[in-house]
Amino acid sequence: DQQVKQNSPSLSVQEGRISILNCDYTNSMFDYFLWYKKYPAEGPTFLISISSIKDKNEDGRFTVFLNKSAKHLSLHIVPSQPGDSAVYFCAASNTGGFKTIFGAGTRLFVKA
């Protein structure tokens, strides 16, 4: 049973518009939620995180929202750029980050 789910395998957005990537989780014991970005032939790179005690974290064009009651988090990218086209992995981690559970990923296409 997947503890972290990304139900949309792909998403296509026009350049300049907002991209919203969604993620659901089942385990209330996670302490941190993370987003990683992955380009082809490269390893994932960390994008943004949010502590379970917060509901929003912002870093430039990227904002992550956490809704604990719904066990749902989302990543907003505004404005979307063609260079944002990549696979985005949602992940959840326990304290210390030793156990990290990843979702299946969402492939984002940003059209110029």
Added chain:
Amino acid sequence: EAQVTQNPRYLITVTGKKLTVTCSQNMNHEYMSWYRQDPGLGLRQIYYSMNVEVTDKGDVPEGYKVSRKEKRNFPLILESPSPNQTSLYFCASSKAGPRDTFYEQYFGPGTRLTVT
């Protein structure tokens, strides 16, 4: 340059022939981990290590071994590879800190393994 390196990047082998994928990091990180990426399943943790000589199983450890004899190296060993271990493998490392602290993981470039 701070990085995680993996070797080899590509490997085609036959069932049952022991192999080792090396992983090395130059950031003095305490924590290291191995993942495999499969279509529709994302990244699944195989093993992780919190420090030298301290390792633990992740979610899919069957058929794999690891060792952590030095802080910088964390090799993944497949004693008797099988076709279901055909996958894309990533090594990662991060700092380790207090329970309420999060540190991002740095990933290597990946090793694509094919077992025939």
